[in-house]
Amino acid sequence: MINISLKRFAWLVHPLALLPLALLAVDTALDNLSVNFIQDITERTGIPALVLLVLSIACTPLNTVxxxxxxxxxxxxxxxxxFLYVCLHLLTFTALDYGLDWGAIATEVGEKRYILVGTAAFLLLVPLALTSNKAAMRRLGKNWKRLHLLVYAIVPLAVLHYLWLSKDPRPALxxxxxxxxxxxxxxxxxxxxFSALRKPGASVDRQKTDTAM
Ligand code: HEM
Structure with missing residues (x-):
């Protein structure tokens, strides 16, 4: 019952995912960002990126449970x-904050462990974004699934990035x-x-079959 009613709202994922970006665009256009606008943009792209990443790994468990x-x-x-938010987040860091000074950027990546793990998370996300279409899925066959397991390394890296840069560790934790x-x-x-819990009949049936065998 709940399943059917919630399914009807699945399309909301698109406006909801784009809402932080729209609000950021409006605040930028209306000059509503603080004097430290680079930090504002970093925060307002980093947090949605992390939330969306965690939500993306919640989909399979929602089906399981x-x-x-x-x-x-x-x-x-x-x-x-x-990925869109991570790209904007990275662009803020490289272009707005460091003016595309690749030498200084490389030094930051080498010196700050939170930047290093953030970069690792971004680099691992790139192949997933590039192969998220049907053609790549067909071309890669079984390897597609293997490649996309990378998301289970990406999310912990992104969490570590957040933990290492935060003064208050509680949100990251x-x-x-x-x-x-x-x-x-x-x-x-x-x-x-969980599958057995959801289908008690199936589990009883399996038990019967197991005993019969
Ligand atoms: C999957 C990739 C990434 C995610 C999910 C992510 C997420 C975040 C989050 C949640 C924050 C904290 C925002 C706040 O509350 O202030 C943050 C801050 C930051 N991130 Fe990322 N990030 C990622 C990759 C990167 C990369 C690749 C870079 C740069 C190469 C980067 C540079 C920064 C910087 C400079 C800050 C601000 C640190 C500060 O406040 O001092 N991030 N990121």
């Missing part, structure tokens, strides 16, 4: 919107805890347990 198959289809748009739970829910033993 609640049987919401439609949620799996949201993985791709959520991942692509996350919350993202970390959510990521940990979502990664645990991928374990085959938990997936089987």
């Amino acid at each position: 609640f049987g919401w198959k439609w949620a799996v289809a949201l993985r791709k748009p959520l991942g692509l919107y996350a 919350l993202f970390g805890a959510a990521t940990g739970v979502l990664l645990l829910l991928r374990l085959p033993v938990l997936r089987r347990a």
